[in-house]
Amino acid sequence: MFALKLAFRPWKLQPLSQLLTFITLTTLLLLAGFFGSLTLSLPEIRKRLDGDHVASVFIDPALETSNLRPIQDQIHLSLGSSPVSVEFIDSDTFLETIRTTQPELAKEVAALGGEKEWVAPKFFSLRGTLNESIIESLRLIPGVEAVSFSGKRFKPILENIAAIEWLSRVLFGAILLAMVAILTLLGRLNASIFHEAEGIVAQMGGTDAQARFPSRLNPILLAGGAGVLSSLILLKLNPWFIAKMVSLSPYLRGMESVTGPTTLALLGLGFMIGVLATLVGPTAGIKT
Amino acid sequence: MIQLQMLSKGYAERKRVLDQVSLTLKKGDFVYVLGGTGAGKSTLLRMIATEEFPSEGKISLFGYDLATANASTLQAIRRSIGYVPQNVRLISDFTVFENVALGVSLAGARVLRAEVRAKIYELLDRLSLMNLRDTPASKLSGGEAQRVAIARALARGPELIIADEPTGAQDFQNTWNVMDILQRANISGTTLVLATHDREIVRKLRKRCAILSHGKLMIEEALCSL
Numbered sequence: 418m419f420a421l422k423l424a425f426r427p428w429k430l431q432p433l434s435q436l437l438t439f440i441t442l443t444t445l446l447l448l449a450g451f452f453g454s455l456t457l458s459l460p461e462i463r464k465r466l467d468g469d470h471v472a473s474v475f476i477d478p479a480l481e482t483s484n485l486r487p488i489q490d491q492i493h494l495s496l497g498s499s500p501v502s503v504e505f506i507d508s509d510t511f512l513e514t515i516r517t518t519q520p521e522l523a524k525e526v527a528a529l530g531g532e533k534e535w536v537a538p539k540f541f542s543l544r545g546t547l548n549e550s551i552i553e554s555l556r557l558i559p560g561v562e563a564v565s566f567s568g569k570r571f572k573p574i575l576e577n578i579a580a581i582e583w584l585s586r587v588l589f590g591a592i593l594l595a596m597v598a599i600l601t602l603l604g605r606l607n608a609s610i611f612h613e614a615e616g617i618v619a620q621m622g623g624t625d626a627q628a629r630f631p632s633r634l635n636p637i638l639l640a641g642g643a644g645v646l647s648s649l650i651l652l653k654l655n656p657w658f659i660a661k662m663v664s665l666s667p668y669l670r671g672m673e674s675v676t677g678p679t680t681l682a683l684l685g686l687g688f689m690i691g692v693l694a695t696l697v698g699p700t701a702g703i704k705t
Numbered sequence: 706m707i708q709l710q711m712l713s714k715g716y717a718e719r720k721r722v723l724d725q726v727s728l729t730l731k732k733g734d735f736v737y738v739l740g741g742t743g744a745g746k747s748t749l750l751r752m753i754a755t756e757e758f759p760s761e762g763k764i765s766l767f768g769y770d771l772a773t774a775n776a777s778t779l780q781a782i783r784r785s786i787g788y789v790p791q792n793v794r795l796i797s798d799f800t801v802f803e804n805v806a807l808g809v810s811l812a813g814a815r816v817l818r819a820e821v822r823a824k825i826y827e828l829l830d831r832l833s834l835m836n837l838r839d840t841p842a843s844k845l846s847g848g849e850a851q852r853v854a855i856a857r858a859l860a861r862g863p864e865l866i867i868a869d870e871p872t873g874a875q876d877f878q879n880t881w882n883v884m885d886i887l888q889r890a891n892i893s894g895t896t897l898v899l900a901t902h903d904r905e906i907v908r909k910l911r912k913r914c915a916i917l918s919h920g921k922l923m924i925e926e927a928l929c930s931l
Contacts, residue, residue, distance in 0.1 A: 419807050422799070429798050617794050620756060621811045621861070622784030625776070 423614050423631035424638060427607045435639070438603050442596055442643035442687070443650075449592040450651040450683045451658060455585040457679070458672045463578045466571045466668060468500075468546040474555050475540045475563045482507055482539070488560045492541055495554040501545030508537035574668055593690060600636045600694030607635065637691035644687015648680040706732045706865070706896055707753060712762035714748055714920075722748045724920040725762070730898070732864070735891045737907055737929060738900040740917035746900040747791055749917065750869045753898060754788040755779060767864070784811065787858030789868040791900075793850045795842035801829065801853050802838040808857040828856045831886055833879065847874040855883055865896045872903055884910060 428435045474492060476485065485505065492503060506514075512533070516523040526533050543555075552566045611632035618628040656674040663669045707730040714723040723745045730736055738746045751757045752764060755771060764771040766782050774782065787808075795804045805825050829835045832852040842850060851874045858866055866887065872880040884906055891897045901907065907914065907929050914929035915922055 419803070419810055422803070423796070426796075426798060613794070614796055617796060617807075618811060620754070620783065620788060620794075621808050621857075622780045622782070622786075623811045624780055627811065 420627070420630045420634065423611075424634035426610050426614070426631070427603075427635060430610055431606065434603065434606055438599060439639055439643055441599060442640055442690075443647045445592050445596050445599075446643050446647035446683060446687055446690075447650055447654075449589055449596075449686065450647060450655070450680070452585040452589040452592070453683070454651075454655060454659075454674075454679060456582060456589060459578055459582040459585070461673075462669060462671060463575055463582070465671060466575055466578070469571065470543075470545065470547040470566070470568050471570070472543040472547050472552060472555070472564060472566045473538075473540045474543060474558075474561055475538050475565070477560050477562045478535050478539065480539075480560050484560075485539075488558060489541065491558040492543070492555060495551055495558065496543075496547075497551075499546050499551065501543050501547060504542045504544075505539075506542050507539050508533055511537050511539075571668075578668075593686075596640065596690045597694050597697060600640060600691065601697055603639070604632070604636060604694065607632065611635075633695040636694040637688060640691030640694065641684075641688040644684040644690075647687065648683040651683060652677075652680045706730055706734070706767060707898075708763075708765035709749075709753070710763040710765075712749070712752065712759045712764065714745075714752065714757070715760050720920075721760075722920050723752075723759070723917075726917070726920075726922045727762075728915055728922065728925070730896060732896055733891070733894050735888075735897045735912040736899070737912055737914040738898060738917065739902075739907065739914055739929075743919075744917040745920040746917055747869050748920075750788075750867050750898060750900055751790075753865075754786055754790075754867045755783055756788075756790075784861070785864045787861050787863035787866040787895075789851070789854045789858050789866070789871050791869040791873070793847075793854040795845075795850055795853055795857075797843040798841050800839050800841055801834055801845070801849075801856075804842055804853055805829065805857045805860050808861050811861075825856070825860050828860055828886075832856050832882065848876065848879060851875065852879065852883065855886070859886065859890060863895060865898070866890060867898045869900045870902065871899065872901065872906065880906070 474488075476488065480488075489503070489505070496503070512523050512527055526536050529536060547566065547568065549566075549568070552564055552568075555561060555564045614631065615628040619625075659672050659674045663672055707728070709726055709728045712723055712726045713721055715721040722743075726745075726749060728736075738749060740746050748757065752759055753766070755766070758764075758771065767785060769778055769782060771779070771782075796807065799807065802825065805828070806821075809821055809825065826835065826838070829838050832855060834849065834852055834856060837845065837849060842853065845853065851871060855868070855871055858868070868887065871887070872883050875883060880903070887897060887899070888910060911928050914924075914926050916924040916926075
């Protein structure tokens, strides 16, 4: 009980510095939580975008739609086990899709009657994880006139996401270091308070552990308390934050809010920072 | 119980404050350490209380040589000592009761049981501190703080009490109150080493005395004559 009371002495004697440190630690842990959640969720988004390719396999206009089955089978064979959706777009479907964006062109092509088969393309639209070798094998299928492939359409976005991911990691680490630094400085500020009590406890036969326990407990309780508060705030605010991020760009669709284990990790991180601060922080000298 | 052999203490900037002092105390002894200002009384008491260590010579407490005692032995020795330093050190924001109870808990009482509380209250009452038991130490006068330090030392039930001018800040009534309590502790077997300037105390409570002058032990008497 006395150890706990001694640990809380700085709250009594220097409440403002303790309170400011607590608020700062809570804010920093909250930021660490946000950056940590970005670090966890961005690789998933990058992976998804990286595997999201589109290819159009254009069919010889001379081929009848009823004779497309062998080509479709050949396409599936070339794709192997790659997760790719295959959809056939005939002339009518194509005209439907361009009707909203280019109504005049759609009207002109439709007016061609039976000739439209030669103007409007017939093609298979492929969406999923594709690569150059698959595209090459698609080109070799008899009846395929051309293959267009947009393999690198997300390249700049992927680079941007990777940059944000790294920045989040660096900021996450920097925040943790800043927290240790803040607690170490607070430890120096509190050293005189603890030194007085440590001297008395040591003189009365207390062990080193007993004498130093309050000064070690203080940063652990402070950072741990900040961990509890920040994890609760994160649990509450993270869905809102993620919703804002997703609304910022559709590419971020699928970004997930932090879950219980992540907030627990944040709580644990707070305590861990407190423990780390006691290891690198100042220790008042006790003559034994 | 206490054996001081050719004890010397010097600081770099000063000449020796203690010079080859030898003294032996048995269990249950009551010894006054007397001398003028700067005679080395407080230094001697700090060394017996293991607050300082000698530059030369040997201190043996409870059969342990302090020079070779490891940390845990030193802690055990300290737990057997009740030390009242001249500059009373209390935890300023702890109450009178808490300051006394802290000493008891460090002596081994993990939980302050009812009888321990009762003992502390009795001590506080005898030292006229009962009405101040919930007062923070920072609000006490010098004399009150000194009595709290005495209560803290006594509450631990130590084998040895070292008191440096324990009545220095007390009025007449409290001086004799404190001396009565210390004498009772001595009668029940506690060894007492007491530094004082108060000749009246030494005259009325005649005990063994060691008189220091300029760091040297000048006179040692079985019954102080002054």
